[in-house]
Amino acid sequence: MITTSPSPALSVRGLVVKYGERTVLGGVDATVQPGEIRVILGGSGSGKSTFLKGVLGLTEVSGGTVTLLGKELRSLSERELILHLQRIGVLFQNGALFGSLTVGENIALPLREHRRLPEGAIRELVRLKLAQVE
Numbered sequence: 001m002i003t004t005s006p007s008p009a010l011s012v013r014g015l016v017v018k019y020g021e022r023t024v025l026g027g028v029d030a031t032v033q034p035g036e037i038r039v040i041l042g043g044s045g046s047g048k049s050t051f052l053k054g055v056l057g058l059t060e061v062s063g064g065t066v067t068l069l070g071k072e073l074r075s076l077s078e079r080e081l082i083l084h085l086q087r088i089g090v091l092f093q094n095g096a097l098f099g100s101l102t103v104g105e106n107i108a109l110p111l112r113e114h115r116r117l118p119e120g121a122i123r124e125l126v127r128l129k130l131a132q133v134e
């Protein structure tokens with residue numbers, strides 16, 4: 001029987017990130033399969049945040065390739081990159097929610113900004129997400 005493994009959700013090869021002369025990531029490889037949960041563990045200042053910023057295109061990378069959900073990020077135009085990144089979510093450690101909005105309004109915000117959905121559908125999605133986390 002021939003089985004084909006699904007393509008990885010994330011594939012990072014030889015990622016190099018430098019701040020000035022200083023090399024913070026000197027060729028990092030990482031693979032995350034669909035449905036897999038990974039933890040990045042390391043001391044303060046070891047480059048965990050830099051790795052994530054490199055993967056998300058939030059910091060300039062000096063070398064390597066990042067393939068996220070089947071697309072190599074450096075092959076995309078700025079517009080394509082923005083659209084592609086809308087497929088993923090990032091929850092920051094601090095300041096994760098807008099304090100001036102309710103939790104429900106926070107959930108609704110990206111749906112209003114990035115999707116053309118009727119208000120009723122947005123309300124229903126918000127209700128479902130809140131029910132999922134009770």
Ligand SMILES: Nc1ncnc2c1ncn2[C@@H]1O[C@H](COP(=O)(O)OP(=O)(O)O)[C@@H](O)[C@H]1O
Nearest residue numbers: 019020024042043044045046047048049050051
């Ligand atoms: N924008 C930046 N400019 C210069 N140096 C930075 C910048 N961001 C992080 N660094 C340095 O890069 C190293 C890795 O930082 P970081 O990725 O934030 O580590 P971690 O998230 O693992 O604590 C640290 O020495 C930090 O001081």
Ligand SMILES: [Mg+2]
Nearest residue numbers: 045048049050
């Ligand atoms: Mg960090």
